[in-house]
Amino acid sequence: MLTLKRLGASSAAIGLLLLGCSTGVADDTAASADQVKQGTPGGEPGTGEGEPVVPVVEEDAELPVQWPNRGSADCQNFQNSDPSIYKFKLNANTFILRENKCLNFEGNFIYVLFGQKKVLIQDTGSIAQGMSRALFTQLFPIRNTIEAMIGEWLAAHPNEDGSPRTRDSIELLVSHTHSHGDHVSGDYQFKNADGTPLPYTKVAGLRPADVASFFGLTNWPNNAGSIDLGDRVVDVLPIPGHEASHVALYDHGSQLLLTGDTLYPGHIFIQDWGTFRKSTAKLAAWIKETDAQGKPVRPVKHVFGTHIEKKPGTGAASFYRYGTRFHPTERHLELTGAHVELEAQQAQSLGPVAPSTEQFFDDFSIDP
Numbered sequence: 001m002l003t004l005k006r007l008g009a010s011s012a013a014i015g016l017l018l019l020g021c022s023t024g025v026a027d028d029t030a031a032s033a034d035q036v037k038q039g040t041p042g043g044e045p046g047t048g049e050g051e052p053v054v055p056v057v058e059e060d061a062e063l064p065v066q067w068p069n070r071g072s073a074d075c076q077n078f079q080n081s082d083p084s085i086y087k088f089k090l091n092a093n094t095f096i097l098r099e100n101k102c103l104n105f106e107g108n109f110i111y112v113l114f115g116q117k118k119v120l121i122q123d124t125g126s127i128a129q130g131m132s133r134a135l136f137t138q139l140f141p142i143r144n145t146i147e148a149m150i151g152e153w154l155a156a157h158p159n160e161d162g163s164p165r166t167r168d169s170i171e172l173l174v175s176h177t178h179s180h181g182d183h184v185s186g187d188y189q190f191k192n193a194d195g196t197p198l199p200y201t202k203v204a205g206l207r208p209a210d211v212a213s214f215f216g217l218t219n220w221p222n223n224a225g226s227i228d229l230g231d232r233v234v235d236v237l238p239i240p241g242h243e244a245s246h247v248a249l250y251d252h253g254s255q256l257l258l259t260g261d262t263l264y265p266g267h268i269f270i271q272d273w274g275t276f277r278k279s280t281a282k283l284a285a286w287i288k289e290t291d292a293q294g295k296p297v298r299p300v301k302h303v304f305g306t307h308i309e310k311k312p313g314t315g316a317a318s319f320y321r322y323g324t325r326f327h328p329t330e331r332h333l334e335l336t337g338a339h340v341e342l343e344a345q346q347a348q349s350l351g352p353v354a355p356s357t358e359q360f361f362d363d364f365s366i367d368p
Contacts, residue, residue: 060091060254060301063334067308071101071326078103078128084139087149092156093232094254095149096304103139104128105325106182109306109333111258112146113251114153115229120173121146122249122258123306124186133188143189143198146172172201173227175214177260177306178246179206208238208245215247221279224286235298239283241276242269248283255301257287263343263364264305265331267322270368273354277347284344287337303335314362331363339363 067088072080080102088096093114101107104126111122127136150172154165174190174197176183190203197203204214212220215227221238228234235250242261249258262268262279270276289297310331311318320327346366350359354368 060094061089063090063302063332064088065332066330067098067333069098069100069107070328070330071105071107071324073326075102075325078131078135078139085142085145087145091254093153094251094256097142097145099125099140101325101327104182105323106307107327108182109304109308110142111256111304112149113229113232113234113253114170115232115253116157117169117230118171118173118227119146119150119153120175120227120229120234122175122260123177123183124174124189126182127185136185137189140186141189142186168200170200173214173229174201174203175247176204176206176211176245177258178243179211180243180261183260183306206245208240211245211247212238237283237286239279241272241279243271246279248286250287250298250300252298255299257298257300257303257337257340259283259303259305259335259340261306263303263335263339264307264309265333265335265363266305266307266309267319267358267365267367268343270354270366273368274352276368277352280340280344280347284341287340300337300340303337303339304333305335308333310363316360316365319360319365335363 068086069082072082074080080100082100082102084100084103086098086100088098090096095112097110097112099106099108099110106126108123108126110125113120113122125140125142127133127140150167150170154167154170158164172190174187184206187203190198190201192198202214204211208220212218215225215236217223217225217236217238221240224235224237226233226235232251232253235252237248237250239246239248239259239262246260246262248260248262250256251258262276262283287296287298287300291297308327308330309320309322309324311320311327311329312331318331342361343364343366346359346361350366355366358365358367
């Protein structure tokens with residue numbers, strides 16, 4: 001969790017870029033219906049008996065204009081009438097979770113990507129200051145939620161011969177956008193008391209070297225890499241700056257770019273300005289790479305970050321103050337490749353010396 005200065009400055013809009021850019025301790029208590037609510041449209045592990053069926057690609061559900069779990073003016077005991085974890089099914093293999101802002105003002109978004117052999121979760125939630133692990137596990141049962149999702153997914157994806165797949169047929173990869181506390185608070189739920197991962201589970205460490213090892217990256221932070229979840233390849237790019245171990249993920253299966261706290265509709269805090277400038281430029285170039293035929297290697301359908309800190313509209317007044325627990329209305333979550341390019345351009349134009357005030361743009365701010 002961060003506590004940083006809040007200073008203002010005016011800035012330009014994104015309109016021209018948007019028009020010109022083409023973006024082709026484990027707890028066994030089951031999560032209750034009040035804790036998790038299903039959203040609606042609007043080494044290598046074994047494979048059990050037989051081979052898994054490769055699913056037919058389906059259309060994505062319509063993303064919510066207003067996400068639930070925006071908090072409340074009268075949160076009671078870290079709760080309100082919304083679930084602690086809201087679950088949205090983008091498609092059969094892609095899910096987006098959101099933590100209730102009554103539980104923590106960060107209101108984190110967590111991404112879950114299913115492949116045929118592995119399922120990747122990015123981030124594990126944000127514990128409130130002073131909250132015990134026991135209470136956090138009760139209110140935010142992230143591990144049980146994920147395990148229930150895995151069980152449902154396996155039941156819907158049997159082997160080719162019709163036999164059911166077992167839990168040991170898919171490995172759970174617990175990763176992070178980066179290592180700030182509001183993104184790793186639930187890690188312990190995926191571990192035994194001695195800190196070792198639970199069965200069929202791999203948990204990423206928090207240092208850059210740990211993250212590089214987890215994803216099989218060399219020469220951090222210069223080299224990108226990829227991980228195959230089983231008929232679903234996810235590319236990994238180190239983008240330190242906001243935090244030293246930060247990564248971006250590009251999912252070829254859904255054409256989603258996951259940017260963590262480096263880019264989202266809100267206040268982009270920066271730990272290392274020079275590194276941030278390099279990383280945003282690298283990220284913008286990465287999603288513009290083409291193959292031998294000139295086709296985009298990573299066409300971006302949506303850019304998803306991990307928070308929303310904005311109201312609909314533009315200008316400095318459309319940003320919620322950092323730490324606000326209740327958002328009556330919010331800007332929608334998704335950004336575009338044009339926003340990636342704009343952020344990189346603005347970071348370069350601001351120069352090598354970090355600005356002394358927060359720089360506001362239409363859909364995000366830069367706050368060194």
